[in-house]
Amino acid sequence: MAEGLTPRGQDFSRWYNEVVRKAQLADYAPVRGCMVIRPYGYALWENIREELDERFKETGHENAYFPLFIPISFLEKEAEHVEGFSPELAVVTHGGGKELEESLAVRPTSEAVIGPMYARWIQSYRDLPVLINQWANVVRWEMRPRLFLRTTEFLWQEGHTAHATRREAEAEIQRMLDVYADFAENMAAIPVFKGRKSKRETFPGAAATYSIEAMMGDGRALQAATSHDFGQDFARAFDITFQDADGELRHCWTTSWGLSTRFIGAIVMVHGDDRGLILPPRLAPIQVVIVPIWKDEEARSAVLEAVRKIEAELDGLSVKVDDRENFTPGYKFNEWELRGAPLRIEIGPRDVAARQAVLARRDVPGREGKEIVPLDNLSDEVRRTLDAIQQALYQRAQQFRDSRTAEPEDYAAFTDAVAEGFARAWWCGGAACEQKVKDETTATIRCIPFEQPAAGGKCIVCGKSAEQQVIFARAY
RNA sequence: CGGGGCGUAGCGCAGCCUGGCUUAGCGCGCGUGCUUUGGGAGCACGAGGUCCCGGGUUCGAAUCCCGGCGCCCCGACCA
Numbered sequence: 340m341a342e343g344l345t346p347r348g349q350d351f352s353r354w355y356n357e358v359v360r361k362a363q364l365a366d367y368a369p370v371r372g373c374m375v376i377r378p379y380g381y382a383l384w385e386n387i388r389e390e391l392d393e394r395f396k397e398t399g400h401e402n403a404y405f406p407l408f409i410p411i412s413f414l415e416k417e418a419e420h421v422e423g424f425s426p427e428l429a430v431v432t433h434g435g436g437k438e439l440e441e442s443l444a445v446r447p448t449s450e451a452v453i454g455p456m457y458a459r460w461i462q463s464y465r466d467l468p469v470l471i472n473q474w475a476n477v478v479r480w481e482m483r484p485r486l487f488l489r490t491t492e493f494l495w496q497e498g499h500t501a502h503a504t505r506r507e508a509e510a511e512i513q514r515m516l517d518v519y520a521d522f523a524e525n526m527a528a529i530p531v532f533k534g535r536k537s538k539r540e541t542f543p544g545a546a547a548t549y550s551i552e553a554m555m556g557d558g559r560a561l562q563a564a565t566s567h568d569f570g571q572d573f574a575r576a577f578d579i580t581f582q583d584a585d586g587e588l589r590h591c592w593t594t595s596w597g598l599s600t601r602f603i604g605a606i607v608m609v610h611g612d613d614r615g616l617i618l619p620p621r622l623a624p625i626q627v628v629i630v631p632i633w634k635d636e637e638a639r640s641a642v643l644e645a646v647r648k649i650e651a652e653l654d655g656l657s658v659k660v661d662d663r664e665n666f667t668p669g670y671k672f673n674e675w676e677l678r679g680a681p682l683r684i685e686i687g688p689r690d691v692a693a694r695q696a697v698l699a700r701r702d703v704p705g706r707e708g709k710e711i712v713p714l715d716n717l718s719d720e721v722r723r724t725l726d727a728i729q730q731a732l733y734q735r736a737q738q739f740r741d742s743r744t745a746e747p748e749d750y751a752a753f754t755d756a757v758a759e760g761f762a763r764a765w766w767c768g769g770a771a772c773e774q775k776v777k778d779e780t781t782a783t784i785r786c787i788p789f790e791q792p793a794a795g796g797k798c799i800v801c802g803k804s805a806e807q808q809v810i811f812a813r814a815y
Numbered sequence: 816c817g818g819g820g821c822g823u824a825g826c827g828c829a830g831c832c833u834g835g836c837u838u839a840g841c842g843c844g845c846g847u848g849c850u851u852u853g854g855g856a857g858c859a860c861g862a863g864g865u866c867c868c869g870g871g872u873u874c875g876a877a878u879c880c881c882g883g884c885g886c887c888c889c890g891a892c893c894a
């Protein structure tokens with residue numbers, strides 16, 4: 340157990356806060372709701388960004404950058420959009436020492452500034468599709484901020500695309516949702532449910548919102564990424580039209596999709612344990628930490644020489660040698676466990692003499708997670724172990740999620756289920772039933788999963804016939 | 816915006832109720848030196864403070880009173 344870390348089971352949200360800060364992912368900033376992402380946390384974000392960016396490029400997207408400030412009148416062009424976001428807008432009223440003629444919103448999202456540009460750039464079906472992504476910061480004035488999960492300013496990427504046909508736009512929405520799900524599962528080792536949002540949970544102004552939903556270590560749900568179908572609504576609001584091959588002037592079909600620094604919160608809450616953070620090897624800023632051990636000067640040079648060789652053999656991996664002289668090995672073990680480095684190599688005089696090293700897996704704490712490996716096949720063993728950790732984290736997360744996902748038969752079992760985790764239940768589609776659940780249990784519909792049983796059932800709330808099963812859970 | 820809690824050294828806190836016993840203290844961390852180093856090392860010396868801000872009461876305020884500001888936690892809103 341890490342010194343001074345609140346156990347996860349005792350107070351999960353306190354545990355989360357302590358891990359984020361003690362692992363040096365982030366810290367509070369002077370302005371309420373804002374945070375500083377520290378180098379270690381930012382390195383994690385950079386890894387997320389690189390991986391996603393590559394996938395966006397592979398699916399034909401280009402990066403661009405749109406401005407931070409949006410004239411208020413632009414936001415007002417789409418009624419539901421402005422209504423949804425106005426409570427959380429930061430607005431600039433002065434510039435250059437003078438009151439502005441028109442106030443500027445600090446973007447809460449960029450549809451309203453990108454739309455008018457697309458209107459200008461798109462004339463013909465030959466200009467379509469437009470497939471643009473931007474990496475940016477956005478600001479939403481939140482009532483209750485939490486590090487990474489809900490901060491006033493956060494970093495994200497937002498893809499914005501325009502298409503000639505509904506079918507093409509819908510394919511885009513699904514494609515990007517698949518990209519996110521693949522990324523979450525294969526890189527972050529986080530299993531997710533893919534599905535559509537209920538009307539109540541749909542992005543302001545969107546015709547439909549899709550998301551990937553993950554279960555955190557306390558059984559609550561977190562929306563890890565979203566993909567929105569705007570139909571032709573935003574195109575109408577911003578006058579994004581094109582002349583089709585048949586000569587007709589039509590409105591584009593537009594989409595947007597995003598993943599934010601909130602995802603880091605998901606990684607922390609899915610994999611962490613009472614010792615601290617556990618980072619999935621494929622995203623960890625430091626995949627392997629080497630802790631050299633020595634007693635005297637002679638041992639020190641022998642050990643360090645062996646360490647340099649190991650470091651060279653681990654080429655291609657992100658390796659950190661912790662050769663700080665003012666900390667004991669035991670201290671370093673604990674610190675790197677707190678900071679979530681997936682794999683640790685311990686090597687001292689005894690190991691050097693025996694031409695071996697000790698591998699310690701972060702996902703298996705204590706003695707069971709340690710393995711003595713001959714130096715000759717250390718490199719292979721390290722790579723193999725990192726893969727094994729990646730797989731083990733995914734499997735553990737999936738087993739946990741499955742064990743806390745119930746299919747309750749009646750309302751009493753349902754309320755028990757959402758107190759602990761996910762409840763997969765039939766829903767008639769009525770907003771009243773959705774609201775009742777929220778009022779009585781605080782759980783909401785996280786998504787309507789794509790995968791549905793063949794036959795229908797009865798609504799868990801009102802008992803009327805229902806065509807769809809949905810996932811209810813308390814959410815972040 | 817409601818309900819609760821807290822502002823004292825870099826961090827975590829004690830002192831406040833019952834004003835003076837403190838030159839404002841303790842633990843961790845930090846600096847220097849020596850001894851240490853296979854699961855959070857030991858000793859010695861040392862540096863570090865507008866006691867959140869402003870006013871008031873008093874011979875005297877970290878402590879009592881009034882006003883402000885800020886932060887955290889719990890609810891309503893949310894990626």
